Amino acid sequence: MSGHLQPLLKAAGGSLTGERLLEVRRAFEVADRWHSGQFRRDGSPYITHSVAVAVILAELGSDHEMLCAALLHDVSADAASREEAFGEPISNLLRGMRKLDSAQRRPPDWPASTDERVLMLKLADRLHNQRTIRGLPEARQRVNSQENLDVVAPVARRLGLTEVEAELRRLAMANLSGLGGAQACFGVITAGAIMLPADVRGRWLEEWLGELLALPGGRARLTFVFWLMAGMPRMALTLRRRDALGRRGGGGAAAAGRAVVRCLRWVVRSDLRTWALLTPLLAWLVLDAAAERLADAVVIAITVPPVLVAAVRAIRARLGGGDGRG
Numbered sequence: 001m002s003g004h005l006q007p008l009l010k011a012a013g014g015s016l017t018g019e020r021l022l023e024v025r026r027a028f029e030v031a032d033r034w035h036s037g038q039f040r041r042d043g044s045p046y047i048t049h050s051v052a053v054a055v056i057l058a059e060l061g062s063d064h065e066m067l068c069a070a071l072l073h074d075v076s077a078d079a080a081s082r083e084e085a086f087g088e089p090i091s092n093l094l095r096g097m098r099k100l101d102s103a104q105r106r107p108p109d110w111p112a113s114t115d116e117r118v119l120m121l122k123l124a125d126r127l128h129n130q131r132t133i134r135g136l137p138e139a140r141q142r143v144n145s146q147e148n149l150d151v152v153a154p155v156a157r158r159l160g161l162t163e164v165e166a167e168l169r170r171l172a173m174a175n176l177s178g179l180g181g182a183q184a185c186f187g188v189i190t191a192g193a194i195m196l197p198a199d200v201r202g203r204w205l206e207e208w209l210g211e212l213l214a215l216p217g218g219r220a221r222l223t224f225v226f227w228l229m230a231g232m233p234r235m236a237l238t239l240r241r242r243d244a245l246g247r248r249g250g251g252g253a254a255a256a257g258r259a260v261v262r263c264l265r266w267v268v269r270s271d272l273r274t275w276a277l278l279t280p281l282l283a284w285l286v287l288d289a290a291a292e293r294l295a296d297a298v299v300i301a302i303t304v305p306p307v308l309v310a311a312v313r314a315i316r317a318r319l320g321g322g323d324g325r326g
Contacts, residue, residue, distance in 0.1 A: 008051050011058035020064040027068035034075045041135030056124040069093035069121055097121050111155045123164055126152050130171045145172040173209050182212045184300040185221045187285040192229050195236035225307055230314035233264050265319045274312055
């Protein structure tokens, strides 16, 4: 048995025993033979994608039928006789998956009308494709990432798969920001958005990413980031005050707001305190970018610090935080 199957067996743990384990192994053998000699754009054997989709489903607690369908989901429809040997439930999953993959056969309301098990299979396939999207042409990357944000991630949310939704959104937004040449700017915005309440942060980041990508060039993006960072504390305060009013009917909201302002003023009053907080974030941005492309890390290291300095000065001016020597 190929070592490619081991990640799935490990992810499934003790849920695969007896006939279920034999059926999963048989599905892997069929897929492995079918994909023999096929490679993904990154050079890896194609069977690794099928196994990775099955691993995602195993980590979500899916049964052996879903795992078999994941292993077989890219096997050609010409192999229908082999699929039928796995039983009607698995054949139905594969037929549903092929229907979603066909632009001619896919219904316009597929996110709502498709069986939930087929949707889970599709989500796992899209998640792994988004994880490995760098091998595609940039135009295709942009289309797929945007569709994952607009259509696929909401499906994951409706099914209660919040971790899948969060990862899809994070990977798609990061990919789009990189394609638009705006990765450094979006990294600064993402760091600043930590001030916002967690339940609304993702929605605002999506909106800002769209605005960032629509801007014509680097100067316009830096200006956008500057004013956005300058207004971030006030926005965070407003959102948190509104959240506090909703939870407590307004009791203590004003005091909480004043406490936040005092804390921010105390931080930005001193360069030492300000950069003690910002330097780890900047280092993280540089290291994270360097893991993908060294050129992106250099751009971040050169362009982001001046933007942060300007943003801190603007925040000081708004909060009355002094000149940074305190």
